[in-house]
Amino acid sequence: MVVIMQPDASASNIKDVIEVIEQAGLQAKVMEGTQQKIVGVIGDKTKLGDANFESMDGVDEVVSISKSYKLASREFHPQSSVIDVAGVQIGGGVPVVMAGPCAVESREQLFEAADIVKEAGAQFLRGGAYKPRTSPYSFQGLEELGLKYLAEARERTGLRVVTEVTTVEAVPRVAEYADMLQVGARNMQNFGLLKAVGRAGKPVLLKRGLAATLNEWLNAAEYIMNEGNPDVVFCERGIRSYETYTRNTLDLSAVAAIKHLSHLPIIVDPSHGTGKWRMVKPMAFAAIAAGADGLMMEMHPNPARALSDGPQSLTPENFREVMDGVHKISAFMKQEHIVPMTI
Numbered sequence: 001m002v003v004i005m006q007p008d009a010s011a012s013n014i015k016d017v018i019e020v021i022e023q024a025g026l027q028a029k030v031m032e033g034t035q036q037k038i039v040g041v042i043g044d045k046t047k048l049g050d051a052n053f054e055s056m057d058g059v060d061e062v063v064s065i066s067k068s069y070k071l072a073s074r075e076f077h078p079q080s081s082v083i084d085v086a087g088v089q090i091g092g093g094v095p096v097v098m099a100g101p102c103a104v105e106s107r108e109q110l111f112e113a114a115d116i117v118k119e120a121g122a123q124f125l126r127g128g129a130y131k132p133r134t135s136p137y138s139f140q141g142l143e144e145l146g147l148k149y150l151a152e153a154r155e156r157t158g159l160r161v162v163t164e165v166t167t168v169e170a171v172p173r174v175a176e177y178a179d180m181l182q183v184g185a186r187n188m189q190n191f192g193l194l195k196a197v198g199r200a201g202k203p204v205l206l207k208r209g210l211a212a213t214l215n216e217w218l219n220a221a222e223y224i225m226n227e228g229n230p231d232v233v234f235c236e237r238g239i240r241s242y243e244t245y246t247r248n249t250l251d252l253s254a255v256a257a258i259k260h261l262s263h264l265p266i267i268v269d270p271s272h273g274t275g276k277w278r279m280v281k282p283m284a285f286a287a288i289a290a291g292a293d294g295l296m297m298e299m300h301p302n303p304a305r306a307l308s309d310g311p312q313s314l315t316p317e318n319f320r321e322v323m324d325g326v327h328k329i330s331a332f333m334k335q336e337h338i339v340p341m342t343i
């Protein structure tokens with residue numbers, strides 16, 4: 001961190017700044033520019049507590065040099081992390097696919113979906129038991145019964161289960177049934193929930209907030225990791241933009257940016273990212289080509305009858321087609337040693 005002084009800052013203004021830094025047990029280093037002086041802070045800046053340099057006389061601005069998200073940052077952890085979820089590796093070079101209906105609607109619907117997901121070669125079954133719906137009158141999910149069906153579907157297929165948790169109170173219950181806890185877009189900055197999943201002892205799938213910057217997203221991961229849980233996987237699911245044709249604007253550049261900024265894996269959800277089933281396949285292919293560690297996709301045995309997100313849900317047939325392409329693209333990239341980006 002550096003404190004940039006105003007051009008007309010006096011020697012005593014600079015002395016005051018140095019005093020605050022040294023009183024916190026840190027080192028101050030004054031650098032002379034042609035116009036301004038800069039005071040560099042050396043050491044752990046958390047020791048500064050609430051020190052507010054910007055309200056001190058003669059201070060122009062404070063600029064952070066190192067990242068506020070130390071645990072999630074690649075800066076302090078150059079090696080890419082591989083996250084193990086009940087024996088399935090995310091970030092290990094094989095794209096991981098999480099698929100299933102938007103919501104768990106019944107045992108029959110879930111079992112049918114689970115069998116298709118398994119047969120097509122995906123590793124995870126998804127399905128919401130607690131649904132964060134825009135309207136309180138929309139289907140809210142089967143709650144604990146939905147979790148039970150998910151656990152039964154896991155027994156039946158051997159798929160791992162990822163499902164959303166929407167409240168702090170529900171964390172222990174969801175953690176009891178699921179292999180991976182999903183924090184949805186609407187809760188990405190629910191800091192109480194982030195801390196609770198950080199203490200739940202299960203890997204976390206952290207979706208990007210509806211209008212979150214990468215910096216906010218990375219700091220959300222930091223909240224989880226700071227509670228002692230290193231197993232966080234990002235999921236890009238589109239952000240709000242001025243475009244109304246698509247439900248969200250899928251930001252595939254986030255894959256490359258997160259890979260550069262963080263050691264944690266990132267997967268892409270082209271279903272919520274576009275809101276249109278026709279766009280899921282091309283965006284899924286592009287995500288894999290861009291270096292995503294996996295995909296999350298909605299698939300419903302009968303999308304026309306889905307209780308939520310039917311328009312973006314793949315039919316079983318479409319899903320198999322997407323899976324086939326994903327397998328071929330990743331096999332080709334591996335065979336030809338295509339490395340999506342230089343980190």
Ligand code: PEP
Nearest residue numbers: 128184185186207237272
């Ligand atoms: C979901 O995955 O079912 C979901 C609600 O997604 P998001 O939080 O990305 O909207």
Ligand code: MN
Nearest residue numbers: 102298308309
């Ligand atoms: Mn959905």
